[in-house]
Amino acid sequence: MKLPDYAKAIGISYTTAWRWWKANKLPHPARQTESGLIIVDYSPPAPSIESKKNRVAIYSRVSSSENKDNLNRQSERLTEYAIANGYQIVRNVKEIGSGLNDHRKQLETLLQQDDYDILLVEHKDRLARFGTHYLDVLLVRLGVKLEIVNLTDNGQDELMQDLVAVVTSFAARLYGERPAARKIERIIAELKNGESECS
Numbered sequence: 001m002k003l004p005d006y007a008k009a010i011g012i013s014y015t016t017a018w019r020w021w022k023a024n025k026l027p028h029p030a031r032q033t034e035s036g037l038i039i040v041d042y043s044p045p046a047p048s049i050e051s052k053k054n055r056v057a058i059y060s061r062v063s064s065s066e067n068k069d070n071l072n073r074q075s076e077r078l079t080e081y082a083i084a085n086g087y088q089i090v091r092n093v094k095e096i097g098s099g100l101n102d103h104r105k106q107l108e109t110l111l112q113q114d115d116y117d118i119l120l121v122e123h124k125d126r127l128a129r130f131g132t133h134y135l136d137v138l139l140v141r142l143g144v145k146l147e148i149v150n151l152t153d154n155g156q157d158e159l160m161q162d163l164v165a166v167v168t169s170f171a172a173r174l175y176g177e178r179p180a181a182r183k184i185e186r187i188i189a190e191l192k193n194g195e196s197e198c199s
Contacts, residue, residue, distance in 0.1 A: 011089030
């Protein structure tokens with residue numbers, strides 16, 4: 001199959017496939033024709049009960065657009081890992097957003113899909129900063145295995161950014177609750193005054 005078709009079949013970009021070809025890192029045999037066309041000896045596996053168990057969705061995430069290069073490298077590492085394990089890549093999702101943000105559109109869309117059996121992430125904090133265990137429990141109920149490639153702690157810089165975001169969020173809520181509490185107290189007082197005037 002042609003290199004662009006191969007890239008699409010295994011869930012990577014054409015640029016990544018071309019870079020792998022140049023570095024002689026393609027996981028499948030390939031050759032170049034006289035016209036310059038790169039042909040990869042790869043046939044997608046026919047669907048079977050066994051191959052269905054190996055359908056994988058890759059999820060990569062970084063906290064800011066400044067780390068976009070890291071996002072692409074993360075996705076490439078996971079793709080290589082999936083291929084080495086014989087997984088059939090059905091989705092390869094990349095997202096920029098905080099691990100504390102519980103409204104990440106790409107992740108929401110991915111979690112609503114039912115065409116994969118393994119959710120593959122590099123570190124557990126790529127999926128979420130908190131509550132990864134609960135996501136794992138829910139995924140198991142849906143018949144999806146959460147596979148975390150690297151179980152060691154991730155970088156401290158992003159963790160510090162998340163800590164600042166948590167403190168800022170709680171401070172905003174705390175100071176926002178005070179006027180709300182006063183407003184509720186005024187409403188209760190007005191209701192009590194209304195009752196006393198009626199009696």
